[in-house]
Amino acid sequence: MSTSDPQAHLRARLAADSELGAGNVLVKLREHGADPDGPGITFDVPVDGRPAWTALTLGELTERVAARAAWLHERGIGPRDVVAVYAASAADVLLNFAALTWLGAIPALMNLNMPGEVAVQFIQRLRATAVLADAERLPLLAGRDLGGATLLPEIGQTGTGEAAKAPAHYRHHGSDPIAITHSSGTTRVPAAVVHSHDSLFAAIRRVRLTEARPYGQTRELSLLPAAHTAGIITLNQALCNRYELAFLSNQGGPIGRSGEAVLDAIERWRPTGVFGFAVTWAELARHDLATRDLRSVRNWFNTGDCAHEAHIRRLVAVGSHPERRDGVVVEVPGSKFIDGIGSTEMGHSAFQITHRLGSDRYGRCVGKPYPFADVALLDLETGEPVPDGTVGHVALKSPTLALGYWNDSVTTFRTRFAGYYLTGDLMYKDAEGYYYHVDRAVDAVDLGGGDRLYTALSEERILARCPDVRDCTVVAGPQDGRVVTDVLLMLEAGADPGADRGPAIREALGAPAAATLRHITVADERDIVFGPTGKVRKFLMRQRHLAKAGA
Missing domain, CATH: 3.30.300.30 (ANL, C-terminal domain)
Structure with a gap:
């Protein structure tokens, strides 16, 4: 890449800015001179009178977030207030996440698939200041004991604020909590996982802002739940890299949308990269992908559970990728699948492996750790690392780790061992340093x-x-x-x-x-x-x- 590339200079300045984190990306982009007419985000739902699938520029995105910050500020929301967000639309979740962090508040993002009774218990555990919910979910909370939280008007009204009345952006410190998300959990009510300004940005700073930019235009489509940790990271890394990003809204069901709807969105928006969970690829695998126009897709990005070989092979068989032949870059058949096992508590995938046509390292291989991740496989009875080839408990030290569980110090400390966070996964490592996931410990x-x-x-x-x-x-x-x-x-x-x-x-x-x-x-x-x-x-x-x- 040429050193005269303005995007390269911008990314370098962002990576070097120690005050930049997950809670202030918009204001920092403006501060470092990002083009306000450049890419912001595209939603599949209307936003404040703009039709669905209308791209918001960076300037328009910032203005829409400021409007919500003003509306919330007028209703008394301020620094360190916990505000639960319970909505289906990706726009409602992400725009209000950014508005709440603008104020220094702590958004607690709830998955729309939480039943009403579970949502009430989750909010009670938060001891939240206020709750924002969409029209479908407000009746599930109205008249219920929300542990003292104020039930605010329908979430769509936040966009009616006046952007010019937004207060100055809150100045975050690295250890400030800036989001509470939920784990899938094994108990009925998901755990409330709290992330800091630094932790939820660490992988972007150390990897995404320093790696080489892909060849040509980058258009990313996120199928991730907007209310998930991965949703926040995907938004912030696209904004900082100045990539185009479209975010599909979750509409219920195991992945929130049918495989047919996902394929339709790919054909419509023509992304070069698609983000999703393992369950997403299982849903797509039920379709004959060869009958769909997926030529634009160069990369599939997975997080959460590692994906199955049977599903990966179907995906890398479609799409295309650039390749240099005889000094000329041409598009050739076949895409890449970047698998990155992770969890809400890990804050970002700790491992990565790339599969292509002809790849043969499967068997639940999750690759090797990122440079920022210190991974140990432990025998918890002795506290010692296990030998290569022996299954052990995954222990992780990483700047991406969540701070712990909100209002639950018992669970926070139960998952710590010898300075590591215990992910709850079982893996073994081979002699070449590749890790293989075999199961959840439970x-x-x-x-x-x-x-x-x-x-x-x-x-x-x-x-x-x-x-x-x-x-x-x-x-x-x-x-x-x-x-x-x-x-x-x-x-x-x-x-x-x-x-x-x-x-x-x-x-x-x-x-x-x-x-x-x-x-x-x-x-x-x-x-x-x-x-x-x-x-x-x-x-x-x-x-x-x-x-x-x-x-």
């Missing part, structure tokens, strides 16, 4: 005799051996004094539901786990319990499905 089952059943790894192996299975869930746990395992299969369109897949599944499980196999069931999404972020809630699956199957 989902793995001790079979005795040194054998363990890893449900996530078993699902990966089943999908690899059963090409007519689109997705699957392995549920295992103790029942009547023994371990039992049930496998739920979601089939490809046209697959024979009566086919005998038992031998392939037993081979995938391995002999010790196969001995516990009780049922193989053809299922659909209605049989799976999903959390607010689309993760399968195996804790509830064990409680409900195993009990029902054993009745």
Whole structure:
């Protein structure tokens, strides 16, 4: 890249600005001379009279956020006030997130898939100052005990404020809490995870602002929930890199939108990169991608759970990427899939691996850690690192880590060990330094005799051996004094539901786990319990499905 590139100079200034963080990106872009007519964000819903899919410039985005900051300020919202945001529209969530941080308040972003009763309990735990909700969710909260929080008018009204009346932007310090998001959790009410001004920007500063810019124009489409940590990071990294970004709104369901709607959005907006969770790719895998125009897509970006090989291979087979041939850059078939396992508490993916056509490092390989991440695989009984090839508990030190759990010091300190944060994941590392994810610690089952059943790894192996299975869930746990395992299969369109897949599944499980196999069931999404972020809630699956199957 030429050193005369103004975007390169801007990115360098941003990376060097120690006061820049997740809570003040808009004001810092203005301070460092970013073009107000340059890219801001595009939403798939109307914004303050602007039609859906109308791009907001950086200047227009800043003005719309200032209008909301003025409206909130007039209603008494100020520094360190916790304000819950409970809405479906990505515009409502992200514009009000930015407005609340403008004031120095702490937005608590709630997934719209939280049922009303769970939302009430979540708000009570927050001890929030106020609540913003959309028209569909206001009735779920009206008249309820919200722990002293004021229920503000419908969230769409925040855009009616006068931008010129917004107070001066709050000056954040690095350790200031600037957002509370939710984990998927294994309990009924998600945990409230609190992030700092520095932590939620650390990966952008250390990686995204210093890596080489992609060739040509960059247009990114986010399928991530706007209320998720990953949604905030995606917005801020696009703004700081001056990329074009479109954000789809979540409309309910496991990923909030059908695969058909996602494919329609890709064809309409022509992104070069698409962001989503593993469940997103599973949803897309049910479609014949070769029949859709996905040529614009160069990169698929995954976070949360690591993605399955069966889904990745379908995605990298479509799209295109630039390649230099004989001194000329040409677009060639095939895209890249950047897998980055992460969690709300990790603040940003700690690992990364890139898959392409012809890639063969799968088996739930999550790659290698980012330079900013200090990863250890520990035996929690001895506190010592485990040898290569041995499964251990993932322990992480990283500047991206969340501060802890809001109003829950017990859980905060329970997840700390020897100076590390325990992610709750089980992995092993090979001799080349690549890490492989086998399961969540709470989902793995001790079979005795040194054998363990890893449900996530078993699902990966089943999908690899059963090409007519689109997705699957392995549920295992103790029942009547023994371990039992049930496998739920979601089939490809046209697959024979009566086919005998038992031998392939037993081979995938391995002999010790196969001995516990009780049922193989053809299922659909209605049989799976999903959390607010689309993760399968195996804790509830064990409680409900195993009990029902054993009745």
